[in-house]
Amino acid sequence: AQSVTQPDIHITVSEGASLELRCNYSYGATPYLFWYVQSPGQGLQLLLKYFSGDTLVQGIKGFEAEFKRSQSSFNLRKPSVHWSDAAEYFCAVEGYNQGGKLIFGQGTELSVKP
Amino acid sequence: DTAVSQTPKYLVTQMGNDKSIKCEQNLGHDTMYWYKQDSKKFLKIMFSYNNKELIINETVPNRFSPKSPDKAHLNLHINSLELGDSAVYFCASSQGAVNEQFFGPGTRLTVL
Numbered sequence: 001a002q003s004v005t006q007p008d009i010h011i012t013v014s015e016g017a018s019l020e021l022r023c024n025y026s027y028g029a030t031p032y033l034f035w036y037v038q039s040p041g042q043g044l045q046l047l048l049k050y051f052s053g054d055t056l057v058q059g060i061k062g063f064e065a066e067f068k069r070s071q072s073s074f075n076l077r078k079p080s081v082h083w084s085d086a087a088e089y090f091c092a093v094e095g096y097n098q099g100g101k102l103i104f105g106q107g108t109e110l111s112v113k114p
Numbered sequence: 115d116t117a118v119s120q121t122p123k124y125l126v127t128q129m130g131n132d133k134s135i136k137c138e139q140n141l142g143h144d145t146m147y148w149y150k151q152d153s154k155k156f157l158k159i160m161f162s163y164n165n166k167e168l169i170i171n172e173t174v175p176n177r178f179s180p181k182s183p184d185k186a187h188l189n190l191h192i193n194s195l196e197l198g199d200s201a202v203y204f205c206a207s208s209q210g211a212v213n214e215q216f217f218g219p220g221t222r223l224t225v226l
Contacts, residue, residue, distance in 0.1 A: 032212050034214075036217075038155075041219075041220075042219060042220075043118070043204055043206075043217035043218050043219045043220055044157075044204070044206075044215075044217040045217070046214045046215070046216075049214065051212070088155060090157065094211070094212060098211065099145075099162060099164070099169045099170050099211045100145055100147065100162055100169070100170070100208055100210075100211035100212065100213075100215065101159050101162070101170050101211075102157075102159060102215065103159075104156070104157040104158070106154070106155070106156060107155045107156070107157075
């Protein structure tokens with residue numbers, strides 16, 4: 001069965017510092033991978049996705065993620081965090097021919113210190 | 115102009131009542147979903163419809179019944195509400211599967 005693990009429940013970084021949010025997945029083949037962000041009281045917004053090809057994908061708001069098959073990981077990175085990046089971040093996986101069924105990780109709450 | 119809208123935004127009700135949540139998307143998508151987010155922010159898919167046809171039906175109690183009158187609407191009806199149904203329910207839509215899903219703002223359901 002597919003699963004997604006985000007090991008960090010809560011991360012605090014200083015504004016301007018770099019950020020890496022971890023995501024590990026379990027799936028028998030190459031999955032489709034997503035990162036979504038949820039601001040307080042809001043719905044989810046897609047940051048970026050990986051389907052195939054270049055393993056380093058660029059997203060919105062200056063985020064990027066790297067797919068590493070050998071580590072079953074899809075970590076999210078940003079070189080310089082802004083206070084407005086404070087939010088909940090979800091990694092998700094969709095398997096082949098799953099009809100759009102996203103399996104989400106537990107989420108990582110990001111706090112940004114001034 | 116809202117891409118995916120849900121009504122109501124908040125719903126407070128007593129145990130045993132029946133309630134509905136409505137979802138509409140104006141993106142022209144053919145696939146719509148319902149997700150449940152619990153108090154620990156864990157998100158789990160409940161249902162999905164493609165062109166008004168039920169595609170995904172997770173292990174959800176029979177008290178939950180989705181209805182898709184057309185491609186732009188997917189409503190969720192819940193019978194005999196229980197305390198454990200308290201959660202935030204998100205509607206989403208996409209053009210086919212394996213594509214970006216656009217989420218609504220959520221409906222916070224509180225069962226007393």
